């Protein structure tokens with residue numbers, strides 16, 4: 001072998017050994033952290049601490065390394081740490097290779113146990129009934145809007161939002177076939193078919209479009225029939241051994257879905273947090289105005305408001321709001337207390353660190 005190459009590889013080996021030695025030292029300390037958490041019944045997963053670590057990485061000036069790559073390395077280091085402290089189980093809206101699966105891995109890394117579920121309801125039940133430590137569910141898409149099913153689940157559940165994660169949605173045409181001319185039908189979730197409408201019209205004008213419960217289910221169907229294709233993720237192409245006939249076929253770029261991590265305990269403040277609340281209002285003039293005024297009076301930035309039918313009585317609604325700040329901060333706490341005094345019903349859904357890309 002070339003002498004220079006050999007020398008360089010010897011140097012790389014030395015550095016790798018140092019990295020491993022340092023990782024071992026880090027885990028030794030994490031073990032002590034885990035013991036304290038067990039003794040004090042604290043959550044092994046600490047999203048507020050993870051965000052602080054990501055933020056510190058973000059402020060570094062690096063010569064060679066891309067920030068996303070560095071974040072991915074630290075995601076996995078912390079995933080290994082959590083596993084050593086306690087091998088947590090993460091339930092998510094499945095099947096495998098869905099965007100929710102991708103969101104769960106982005107949040108917790110690959111070292112934990114993942115449990116796919118058939119419905120959003122089952123993910124909530126897993127967390128409520130201790131079959132999983134945390135759950136991951138979709139909450140809104142930048143094009144399609146809110147996932148009503150998830151919002152409605154919070155009415156009767158006492159799980160808390162502990163974290164959020166955003167995933168860029170990239171659609172791909174997958175098939176056992178090797179060319180577009182062989183495709184007679186395209187399967188996918190209705191949202192994905194809708195998001196790729198123009199591409200399909202242009203490239204597969206004669207194909208029949210068929211709906212499935214998830215993009216991953218579509219890939220499973222495509223794996224059995226060479227004349228069909230699925231719109232699904234790249235993860236599904238490897239899982240079901242499908243050819244990628246076309247990449248990034250969504251009509252609009254900037255298609256992002258936001259997911260929530262649900263658990264049982266509200267994490268401590270990270271320094272940059274969000275609080276989610278739900279409440280109902282009295283049926284009278286100015287009811288919503290007086291609520292919004294509370295946030296204004298406390299100088300709280302309201303970042304989102306949604307309403308949903310209460311399902312108790314026709315034409316009565318439940319409001320969901322997201323505000324900047326943690327419930328342990330003076331202003332958010334004060335606003336929450338004032339709100340509790342004037343509405344028939346209010347519930348704190350969680351305070352959690354804002355997502356850092």
Ligand SMILES: O=C(O)C(=O)C[C@]1(C(=O)O)C=C[C@@H](O)C=C1
Pocket residue numbers: 030033034044045046047049050077078081082085
């Ligand atoms: O600091 C903690 O609370 C830890 O448990 C350590 C650690 C880490 O590896 O840095 C691991 C898991 C937590 O989610 C956050 C951080």
